[in-house]
Amino acid sequence: MRSLTSGRRDNAPSRWGYRFERLMLTPLFRLFLRVVVPFAVVAGSTAIWLSDEGRRESLNLAVSDLRREIATRPEFMVSAMTVDGASQGTSEDIREILSLSFPASSFDLDLPAIRERVEELPAIASAAVRVRPGGILQLNIAERTPVVVWRTHEGLTLVDPEGHVTGPAISRVAYPQMPLIAGEGAELHVPEALRLFSAAAPLNSRVIGLVRVGERRWDLVLDRGQRIKLPEQGAVEALDRVVALNNAEELLERDVKVVDMRLAHRPTVQLTEQAVDAWWQASQMTTGTVGQ
Template sequence: MQSVGQRCDPAPSRWAYRLQRLLLTPLFRFALRVVVPFLLVAGLTLLWFSDQDRRDQLAMAYNDLRTEIATRPEFMVNAMAIDGASKGIAEDIREIMPIDFPTSSFDLELGEIQERVSELPAVAKASVRVRPGGILQVAVVERDPVILWRTYDGLALVDREGYVTGPARARTLHPDLPLMAGEGADRQVAEAVQLYAAAGPLAARVRGLVRVGERRWDVVLDRGQRILLPEIGAVQALERVIALSEAQDLLERNLLVVDMRLAARPTIRLAEAAVEEWWRISQLSFGKSNND
């Protein structure tokens, strides 16, 4: 029993003092309140997942929950609507997307569907979304063909950027579209359109444009006439021929070719009958001169 006159030492023990100092350290308090509980929970979780049966049960429960949510009526897609596409393009879109309706919107990869639709040659832009009411809406902006391109495989429709939008079954089905031919013509559609615009006064006689050597154009007219244009300045060269024809009826004469490939020295090639007539007139003139 402690005597009355003996005093208790108020100082803490050495271990109590060290513990108090540690509790005052921010890093130790963070580890005690965050790191240790996290490690404890992580260890218990790993221990629980170490059992294969438990993992299978959890995966099965997740799949059941996902299926239950995905098959709810508000998440089901029952039909597809295609806006902005012609009948043929709409059929192509349905062909590349064989989706069995009804299906869950969770099973639709909208980004992949949009990419596949955009890859169609006749489609310039496409957007895909699920519309309220369970409708998969595909909005399409078609390419607008501006010219016909005659190839070895037949006629093709080409837009202003040179994309082949599809085949043309017959020339008579597209009477308002101009015609071009030749390898590489699809890469110079913009210039071909400019040439047709410049050939306005000859529009009734122009039968088409031919790309020669993937370098330049020939303008094909009726009566077997051709205008050979240079690689550079083709539109200006055609305008010179038209101006000359309007002033001197050049293209109304019996000639086959107007060669503008050399801007400083344009030449013409006469038809065979015109050459024979020229020789006949020359002979007559030469004979008359000798008589004189």
């Protein structure tokens, strides 16, 4: 029995309130409410909003406007380009192929692409591209340094030790300090050629160049049409022997046309025709004298 005056209301939950509370405490339902429902609501409303063509366009427009607004802020603008570590000609080449117009936003500069395009230049070994504070596009260039002149059918080119053609040579005279190589595939063996040239240093004044024969071995060409045929293996040692022979016997001062070192155990010397004739006559005379 409750007294009529006491206003204490029933604090028990109603049946439906109780059921609702229990539903809200069900773990799966809570997960559903916390994750699935918000996700579905957001995704659904976005989809409905975007289903209209005009809204989509205006959204795209607004997004691109915003992007442009941010990209054209002065903090992100690049106003100049500096090229470090490149020679004058290469630097001009770089500026020409990039053909960038400044000022440009750093958002629009694709630095990896710029780097790739710069590195495509034959004279450049590697390039590092970055945007320096102050809005300057900085290119640090490592150039290839040509070490030999390579004569081909197309003309003279410069080659670095790794066999990369760095550029055309105007004339042989322009690069007097660089040795000359020729022949198919010669550019792929520049280090060996350089070793051969250093081995041939005692003959320095007489050396004209190296010729790659049959894409497998070298011929050292000297002036007066002399030629030293070197083997495939141990070319440097063979050349050393020739140089030693020359020092001892002055071999190359004589009327020798070809010194053939291709067979290491049997070096062969070919005389010039006049020498052969002279030797023939001399031997005739000798034999005639003996015979008479």
